[in-house]
Amino acid sequence: MSHEAEQSEPNTIDAALLAAAVRLLADDHPGVLASARARLLRAGDAALSPLRVGAESADVRLRARCRSLLRALEVKGSLVRFSRLRLVKGGRSPVGPVLEGAVLLAKMVRTFVPEVSDLLAILRYQATELQARCAGRSLPVCARLLAEHLHGAMRLRGAPDAATTLDHVSIDRVLIGRVGSPVALSLAYLLVARSVGLSAVGVAIPGHFLVRLRGERPALVDPFHGGRVVTKADAARYLRGAGHYPVLPHLRDLDDSELLLCYLRALRRAARLRPADHALQSLGRAEALLETC
Numbered sequence: 001m002s003h004e005a006e007q008s009e010p011n012t013i014d015a016a017l018l019a020a021a022v023r024l025l026a027d028d029h030p031g032v033l034a035s036a037r038a039r040l041l042r043a044g045d046a047a048l049s050p051l052r053v054g055a056e057s058a059d060v061r062l063r064a065r066c067r068s069l070l071r072a073l074e075v076k077g078s079l080v081r082f083s084r085l086r087l088v089k090g091g092r093s094p095v096g097p098v099l100e101g102a103v104l105l106a107k108m109v110r111t112f113v114p115e116v117s118d119l120l121a122i123l124r125y126q127a128t129e130l131q132a133r134c135a136g137r138s139l140p141v142c143a144r145l146l147a148e149h150l151h152g153a154m155r156l157r158g159a160p161d162a163a164t165t166l167d168h169v170s171i172d173r174v175l176i177g178r179v180g181s182p183v184a185l186s187l188a189y190l191l192v193a194r195s196v197g198l199s200a201v202g203v204a205i206p207g208h209f210l211v212r213l214r215g216e217r218p219a220l221v222d223p224f225h226g227g228r229v230v231t232k233a234d235a236a237r238y239l240r241g242a243g244h245y246p247v248l249p250h251l252r253d254l255d256d257s258e259l260l261l262c263y264l265r266a267l268r269r270a271a272r273l274r275p276a277d278h279a280l281q282s283l284g285r286a287e288a289l290l291e292t293c
Contacts, residue, residue: 018047022054025069026062033065040069041076048073071111072278078107079282083289087256092201095123095194099171101260102187106170108282109271114172122175126154127195134196140229143219146193147227154178156185158224166270169263182209183266185223187259202259205239205250209262212253257293264290 017039024036040047047069054066082104087093100116107113130149134142150156157179159168164181167173174180174188186202186209193200199214210230213219220230236247244250254262268283 014043014046015050018043019050019053021047022050022066023062025054025065026059037065037069041072044073044076074111075108075278075282078104079285082108082286087260087293089255089257089293092194092199093256095191096120098187098194098256098260099123099191101256102171102263105260105264105267105283105286106166106172108286109267109279110166110170113170119172119175123191123195126150126192130192131196134198139198139213139215139217139219142196142198143213143221143227143229146189146196146198146213147221147229150189150192150223151226156180156188156223156227158182158185164270166267169266169270171263180224181266182224183262185209186211187263189221189223189227190259201253201255202262203251204254204258204262205235206242206244210235214253255293257290261287261290 021036021039021043024032025040027033027036040051051066051070051073054062055070057063057066082101085097085101085104087097087101096116099119103113103116103119126149130145133145133149137145155178156174159165159179159181167177168179168181169184171184171187174184180188183202183204189211190200190202193211193213201212201214203210203212203220208222208224211221211223213221220232220235222228222230232251235251239245239247239250264283264287268280268287271279271283
């Protein structure tokens, strides 16, 4: 046997074993089914090809089980990528890592989420015109221009108060559908603002979410209500009226790990309307990662 044949034989055997495991997914015996699932999940990416073949099978049960496993592997892969995410500790990261984190979290609870590069192109397109208009302007003017562009030209809108669907939380659906929850809209505003060159951070007040543009004259922006500028006094009055004391801790800047943590929890609340165990488990692991950042 040649050296090349010796090298290729294990791969051939592995492929045959994985193909056999896929066929066993059609078995009625719970033990056989569990063993086949475990083998395929351990195989990871190597199991994708035979599972994709099984996902097109004429056998309805095999097809459904293969598609379920493909989804489980997709979620697992998103969690692995999320664990490798590099955010600036205690500070503000570039747009790419923050957007990637939001996309990976969305992929854990939804299928057919666009790639980061596609959404980054949308953000850069929106930022191009705005960047020229903001050049040399004061921060309050930049805040107004940001709202005019995102609420006016782009038509980003707050979802109805009762809306808690994934379409209103997932960053891709918000950028495409233009309707979102407070944290998702704030994430969109923050990413566009940073693309323009502004220093933007999230501010999580109870039951709502704002964006602060940092500078000599900081501006607190409410993306859910058309990007209007909120004074610190207005925010403090709202918090006191809702019984939140002391006020200042609720108005502090979040770092990017905390921002993604708020986004993750909003995703999880929405995902509970159509729960999938592997999705909620992955979000739990991602939450633990963010809490230790």
